[in-house]
Amino acid sequence: MSSTTLPVAGEVSAAGSDLSEVRDWIALLKPRVLTLVVFTGLIGLLVAPGHIHPVLGLTAVLCITIGAGAAGALNMWYDRDIDAVMRRTQRRPIPAGRIAPNAALGFGVVLAVASVAIMGLATNWVAAGWLAFSILFYVVVYTAWLKRRTSQNIVIGGAAGAFPPIIGWAAVTGDVTLVPWLLFTIVFAWTPPHFWALSLWAHGDYARAGVPMLPVVEGARETRKQILIYTVVLALAGLAPWLVGFAGPAYAAVAAVLGGGFLYHAIRTWREKQDETGRSLVNDLAARRTFAFSLTYLFILFGALALDRLVLG
Numbered sequence: 318m319s320s321t322t323l324p325v326a327g328e329v330s331a332a333g334s335d336l337s338e339v340r341d342w343i344a345l346l347k348p349r350v351l352t353l354v355v356f357t358g359l360i361g362l363l364v365a366p367g368h369i370h371p372v373l374g375l376t377a378v379l380c381i382t383i384g385a386g387a388a389g390a391l392n393m394w395y396d397r398d399i400d401a402v403m404r405r406t407q408r409r410p411i412p413a414g415r416i417a418p419n420a421a422l423g424f425g426v427v428l429a430v431a432s433v434a435i436m437g438l439a440t441n442w443v444a445a446g447w448l449a450f451s452i453l454f455y456v457v458v459y460t461a462w463l464k465r466r467t468s469q470n471i472v473i474g475g476a477a478g479a480f481p482p483i484i485g486w487a488a489v490t491g492d493v494t495l496v497p498w499l500l501f502t503i504v505f506a507w508t509p510p511h512f513w514a515l516s517l518w519a520h521g522d523y524a525r526a527g528v529p530m531l532p533v534v535e536g537a538r539e540t541r542k543q544i545l546i547y548t549v550v551l552a553l554a555g556l557a558p559w560l561v562g563f564a565g566p567a568y569a570a571v572a573a574v575l576g577g578g579f580l581y582h583a584i585r586t587w588r589e590k591q592d593e594t595g596r597s598l599v600n601d602l603a604a605r606r607t608f609a610f611s612l613t614y615l616f617i618l619f620g621a622l623a624l625d626r627l628v629l630g
Contacts, residue, residue: 455477
């Protein structure tokens with residue numbers, strides 16, 4: 318007879334509860350946002366001139382991950398009141414009551430301090446300084462100041478998500494030159510059309526929460542126009558590494574195709590069947606496709622830059 322003992326119901330329930338709690342703490346870090354942040358930071362590190370030991374490079378990427386996650390946790394702590402009102406965020410751990418606000422605040426602060434300190438000790442204090450600045454910018458400038466005060470919140474606040482390539486570059490070189498700023502500009506220009514495409518179909522949530530996103534304040538028609546304008550800027554910014562001689566023709570070809578693809582989706586969003594106010598009559602289908610393409614755009618563009626520098630260069 319086997320001596321294996323099956324777990325009782327209470328033990329299974331406790332294990333499931335522990336796993337759910339772990340998932341909630343991870344959710345505070347905004348893991349879906351982290352993926353893109355970490356990827357652009359990694360590319361900044363990979364294409365930077367010079368050499369960094371693989372262990373230190375991995376540590377730098379880990380610090381960017383933890384720092385960005387800390388910013389996400391602090392954002393959720395501050396925005397817990399509006400998150401409770403918005404349908405797409407009301408099941409987050411804090412508004413749902415699964416994590417106490419003070420616990421989330423402490424969690425975010427500890428992670429932020431640890432990420433900056435480890436980055437400074439493992440690589441250099443230039444990279445650590447930029448990491449600290451990016452966290453403060455996201456939490457203080459965007460979350461606490463801009464988000465609830467201006468329809469340009471995502472334009473200015475988008476800089477916070479554009480810093481990772483600079484941080485990755487600085488971790489290797491100890492300085493920040495033209496190229497990382499070009500990578501910053503690409504992400505900076507990408508942010509408005511990415512988030513405004515989302516906000517076109519989520520405008521009701523923002524209106525209920527009192528967040529002055531562009532569709533709420535200026536209307537859907539103006540938002541569509543701004544998506545198109547910023548997409549043109551983005552398409553040009555995507556070519557900048559090639560224009561300054563940092564990347565080759567293979568990268569330029571990929572950037573041109575991606576820029577053209579983004580413009581195609583932005584134009585479709587602009588011309589989508591809509592009422593006199595710009596509200597979609599087809600469930601914001603074009604805006605949803607623009608949002609989906611925007612995610613693909615940044616991953617492929619930065620991946621092409623790394624391949625161009627590391628393989629073809």
